[in-house]
Amino acid sequence: MNAPTILTDVSRRAFLQRSSLFGVAGVAAPFVTSLGAIGEAAAATASDYKALVCIFLSGGNDHYNTLVPYDPTSHAKYASLRSSLAFSREALAPTVLLPTADMGGRAYALAPAMAPLSPLFDAGRLAVAMNVGTLIQPTTKAQYQNKSVRLPPKLFSHNDQQSFFQASSPEGAGSGWGGRIGDLYQSGNGTAAMTCINASGNAVFLSGRNAIQYNVGTGGPVPLLRNATSLYGSSVAAQTLRQMMTETNPHMFGTEYARINKRAMDTQAQLANSLAGVPESNFSLFPEDNGLADQLRMVARMIAISGDLGTKRQVFFVSMGGFDLHDNLAGNQPRLLTLLSEAMRAFHDTTVALGVADKVTTFTGSDFGRTLPSNGNGCDHGWGSMHFVMGGAVNGKRLYGTAPLVGSGTPDDVGQGRLIPTMSVDQYASTLARWFGVSDGDMSTVLPNIGNYDKSSWGQGFV
Template sequence: MALDLSRRQFGKLMAGTGASAAFLQLGRTAAIAAPVAGYKAMVGIFLFGGNDGWNMVVPNDARFAGYAASRGTVALTQSSLVPLAGSAYGLNAALQPLQQIWNEGSLNLVLNAGTLYQPLTKAQYQSSPLLRPVNLMSHADEQAHWQGLRARDINVDGFLGRLNDRAAATTLPGLISFNGTQLAVLGKTSSPLVLPSTGTVVQNAATGNSADPAVFARNSAISAFADGSSYGTVTKTTGAGISSAYAQASTANTILASTSSTVDQYFVRPGTTTALTSDISRQLLRVARMIEARSTLGQARQTFFTAQGGYDTHANEAPTQTALYTDLAQAMLAFYNAMKALGLNENVTAFTMSDFGRVYKGNAQNGTDHAWGNNHLVMGGALKSKMVYGTYPSTTLGSSDDITGDGRFLPTISQEQYLGPIAAWQGVASADMPYVFPNWATFSGNTLGLFQG
C-alpha cells in the first residue's frame, strides 16, 4: 500500500505525535553554555483575549472618582476593591487571594505596559504611523507582538523559544508549554516540550490494527518515521528525532502521572480540601510538578508557558472577569504556596501577559473594546517588596495618554523593559539579550528594577 501524505498532513502528524518537541533539537549547535550554579525558573501566564487590566488594578485614592466617571458602565465600586497595603491601588475583588502574596512582599504591579516599536508621544503616534506597531488592537497581531517581540516585523519565533536556543541542553527540554505550540515557545534552533494540562502524552492515531484507511496510514507513517534506518540519512535522522520525542514523553509521563507529588495538596480552594479544577490551575499544578522534579531532570533552569483564555470582554465584562479572575487568583496562590513549600519561592518568578488592554470607557453592552496599554502582575520571592512600576494614565479621557479620546492608552513601558529583567534574572547573558529581545537596544537603558540585589 502506497503512503501519500501532503506536507500539511505531515506537519499535523509531527505535531500530533509530539515529535516536534524533539525534532528541532537536532538543529542545536554544540556550543551551548554549561548550566550555571543555582536553580531558577520563569513562568509566563498569557491571558488570551485582551485582559481589562484597568479593572484588575484600580486606583484606590483620590483618582477613583475620575476612574468611575470615565469607565462608566464597567466601573467597579471602591468598597469592593482589595487594598494593597502601602500602595495607592486595589485589586479586583475576585483577585483577593493575591492579597496574601502582596502582603508577603512577593507580588508587584506593572502599569500601562504594551507593545512599542520605540518610545512614543501622542503627537508622534498621530503623525508617524510607521513608528507604531503594525495592526494595533488586532488579537492575532498583538498576540504575535507580545510573544515574538517584533512590533513591526513578521514573528516566526518567540522570546521564550529564543531564550531556549541559548539555554543549556538537557535530556528533557528546559522549555515546556502546557498550552500548546504557541509562538512564544518556538525557537530558531530549538523546540519546546509541549505537554497537556490533563492526562499523559499519547501517540496520536496509534489505535492498533484499525481498518480505517486514514488511521492505518497515520499508524504506518509513525512506525516508518520512528524507525527510519533503512530509508537514508534524512529519514534516519528524522526517525531519531521522533524516537527522542517519545522518550521525552515517557519521562514527562512519569512525572505527570506520579501519585507521590508533594505539591498537589496546595492546589485546593482556599480554606478547603477541594481540588482546584480550572484549566489554569491544572497547568500551574503541572508546572509545579516539573519544578519539583528539577533535580531528577538535571535542570538548573526551567521556563514554562501557561495560559488562560476568555478575556475578550465586549459585553457583560463583570461576571466574565469575576469567573476568570477567581480561577486565576486561586491558581496563582496555590502555585505560590507550593513554591514556598519546596523552598523555592525566591527561585521562581511568574508574570502575566495579554494581547492588549481594553478601552477605558465602557460600552453600551457593559463591556469594553480592544485597546493598547495594560496592567500586569509579577510574582516571586526574589522581587523587590510591594513595588508598583510605571505610571497609571490620566483618568481624564482625551488626555495626552489617550490616543483616541475614549481611553485607548499609549503604553509607557515596553515589553522589553518589563520582560527583559525577568530573562536576565533567570540567567540570559548580556551578550544574548539582543538575540532574545530583537529590539533590546531601543529599551535596554531603561528597564524595570524588579529584583532584589
C-alpha cells in the same frame, strides 16, 4: 560538480520541520517530528535552577477593573467614565494596595475577585508593572499623532498584538522571546527537550530559532501512539510499527526521522516515569474546576522533577481565554479574575511547599488593555495594560513604572482611554531575562527592539 551529500544544519532543521506533514501515526506524528529541530549550540550555562512561567490572558484583559484607581481624585474620574462598570471605593477597601514606595498621592486596589493575591503583595511576593504594552521604540502622544515613530503593526488587533507581545513581531512570527531565551540554555540543559514547555497547546512565545516547545497536557506528556500496546488487535503489529519508526535506514532522511522518533519516545517515557514518582499529595492546593489551575499544577509537577531531568533553566507557558469582553464585563470578568487569582495563589503556595519559590518567577501578559470609557456593557480594545509579577525572588509590595493619569484626553491617552505604554514589553521582558541569567550581550538576540531603549531601563527592578 557532484550533488551535495549532506544538509547544512539550517536546511536540515527546515526540512525536519516541514517533514512533520508526512508523519506516521496520526496526531502524534507532528509532535514527534518537531523534536528534530532541537539545536546543539547554546550561549549560556547555569549551575542553579530557575523557571519563568508566563500566564497569558487571551482576549485583552480589562486592566482598569483589575488594578483599580482608588485615591479619591482618580477613582472619581474612573467612575464617571465607566459608571456601569466601576467598583465603588467601599467594595475596593479590603484589597487596597499599600506599597512600600510613595505614589505621590495615587492609590490602587485589586479587583475584589483578586483578594487571594492581596497577602502575596503585602508579603513582598507580588509586584505590579504599570502601563506595559507593545512598542518598537519610546513613543509620546505627539509622536503617535504625527506618525513620526515606528509603531507595532495593526495596533488593537488581537492576533497581531498577541504575537507582538510574545515575539516582538506581528502574526506569522517564527520565534518568541521565551523560545529565544530557551535557545541560549538548551544545550547541556539535561533533557534538552524540557527547556521550553507549553501546558496550553501552542504559542509563538515558546518557539525558538532552535528550541522547540514541548507540549504537555494537564495530565502529563502527550501519549505517543496513544500509548497503544496493540495495533488492530495485534501486539506484534504495534511492536513492528515502533521498530519501523526507530530503526536505522540507508537513506539519510530516513535515518534522521528514526532518530527523532526514538528520542521522542525515550523522552516521553522518561517524563512519564519521573512524574509517576512524585506524590499527588504535593499538589493538593490547586482548586478543582479551574482550567488554569490544572495547567499550573502540571507546571508545578514539571518543576518538581527538574532534578531528575537534569534541567537548570525552564520556560513555561500557560493561558486562559475569555477576556475579550465587549459586553457583560461586569458579569464575566470577576469570574475570570477569581479563577486567575486562585490558580496563581495555589501555584505560589505550592512552590513554597516544594522549596523553590525563590527559583520560580511567574508573570502575566495579554494582547492589550482596554478602553477606559464603557461602551455600555463592556469596553473595547485598548493598548497599555497593568501586569503582575509573582515569586520568592520578586521585589514585591511595589508598583513599578509610570502610573498613568486617569481621565479623558490625558498625555497617556490616544483616544477612549487607550494608554500609550510607558513600559515596553521589551523592557518588561528584559527584567525577567536578566533574572533568568541572560547577559546584556545576549539581550538583543532575545529582544530585537531592546536596543531602542536606554540600557538603564532594561531592568525595571521588580525581580
